[in-house]
Amino acid sequence: MIKITLPDGSVREFPEGVTGLDVAKSISEGLARNVIAAKVDDEVWDATRPIKKDSRIKLLTWDDPEGKSTFWHSSAHLMAEALESLYPGVKFGIGPAIETGFYYDVDFGDRVFSQEEFKAVEDKMLELARQKSDYVRKEVSKKDAIEYFNKKGDEYKLDLLEGLEDGTITFYTQGNFVDLCRGPHIPNTGFIKAVKLMNVAGAYWRGDEKRKQLTRIYGVTFPKQKELTEYLEVLEEAKKRDHRKLGKELELFAFSEKVGMGLPLWLPKGAALRERLENFLKRAQIKSGYSPVVTPHIGSKQLYVTSGHWDKYGADSFQSIKTPNEGEEFLLKPMNCPHHCEIYKTKPRSYKDLPLRLAEFGTVYRYEQSGELHGLTRVRGFTQDDAHIFCRPDQVKEEFMKVIDLVLYVFNALGFENYTAQISLRDPENKEKYIGKDEDWQKAEAAIIEAATEKGLKTVTETGEAAFYGPKLDFMVKDALGRQWQLGTIQVDYQLPQRFELEYIGSDNQKHRPVMIHRAPFGSLERFVAVLIEHCAGNFPLWLSPEQIAILPISEKFADYAQKVYSELEDMDIRGIIDHRDEKIGRKIRDAEVKKIPYMLIVGEKEKEENKVSVRKHGQGDIGAMTLEEFSNYFRKEIQSELNKN
């Protein structure tokens, strides 16, 4: 007999070789039907795998994240089985579960697999699922495994096997499909009730550009049809929030083939929004001791040779601008830091001058690969809300924490609550990818981790994601379709000050080297606006709305009064439009609602007489008549509360 400890702490005895499923059955039949896998001493196991020693176990169902991922991983196998039966001879790469769903990388040989064939594969998967084939785990020797895949002719599995130790290799079989797999899996295919293939894409084998490109098929499955339907509805909703769609509908920005790909054009309404964001941050930065500066859009090539960027990115950038003079070369600036370093150098600095915080909304240009461009989130020309803090080494942590405060202030004012802070450290295995001394890296990494911990940020740490000159902390936010984007960033840099030979005179009257902190709370205005659009589904906070009010005269008889209201509001710094069209009020209201204008002011006979406006709030309806004075107070109060959230 062995002792099994359940999550509630209770201990039960079972014969050796008991399975998670057996344990579930001993609790209730209902639970047993829903058990997908079992967590045995922190490792997820098949629910049907015998347990041989005393263990803690937790039964996993669809409601557990690990249950879902097991379910989807098994679904990937099911899809592979379907593909193998429909397209004999296909070869398989890897087929993991992902955040929602799964994919499998498949080599179809010369055949092109397209979305047209999804239906057939889905049907086959459901047919196979209905057979309720068990997922059977089998330990195999490396020799036998190699022999099996040699015979099958699957070079990808053979490649994977090379990296595996003999004695740790397992196969899983369901129906006619055998796969090299660590597991775990759901008990049988019958759990899978709803199947939807999402899309196909190319993916390099092992993520290596130089290797063969496989066809990656994405799918998602559910234990109930209803859950699939709900999931698809959520996706539909997300599409409605897509900033590319809303940006066009709300006339915020546009792209032009003639201007060039990845170069956004800000339309009047988008520009208004952007300017408000800029002013908001500028004010906050002045309060926090930043000094605004302005630098040109190009810089001599020598500037970037000094900074090290030329070496690192020169070949993959917009190429240099030549002048009529022989040998004179300039680059469109891809970042503002080198310019700011030169500002630092314009005069000798004392330790008493530090920290020096130079801020600039600097527009930069980067040659992103064409396939990388994406709406406003990935463009070739964008404006960073950049600043560089030059400080003494002993000030790094404090400055870092102040920047975190500023970023959180911005996020709060705009209602971002779902973000994670990603700490990116260097990959200790690949030190040649980075410049600078080990000692500096260690100091910088420690400072970031400490600052983030002290501020109580929710963090994830990624090794190998650091910039080439230093570690960083990025604030990550998801877009409407669940794609993750980097917004604010804070980076510690010991390298540039060295390359530019920046110095300050310490209290000891000796020369010292300052540390530089790069930071951008928005990241880029472009990406920030994109994420903001999706975050609020185009219903911007009142203070940011490009058009805060729409004045809707009942008929053209009230055009004069409407104009008077408009001018008075303008004096109160409330902006908007008058709808002078020859349309009925119902129509004007509808159009203003569709344009997501926060307030509609309806003016007619009644209002003119009483010198009032009838106020209608977007998404809510009529909130009654007010004098302009009353409306203005109401309006200001709302803006106040928006900006003072927390």
Place this chain on the structure above:
RNA sequence: GCCGAUGUAGCUCAGGGGUAGAGUACUUCCUUGGUAAGGAAGGGGUCAUGGGUUCAAAUCCCAUCAUUGGCUCCA
């Protein structure tokens, strides 16, 4: 950059080897209407661009460009 998909009116899209369609927006006229679409008429497209096949191409084929889903990349 790579693999797949897409490109028809300002916008959303239907159609499809025999010379172009809807809704909406726009213009004009009628209507002066009180809280989410009043009525009528009209203008608007080298069917992304360049080649090829064909008596005939917007439609089929190829290339290019752009968009898009991913991959790789992201100072």
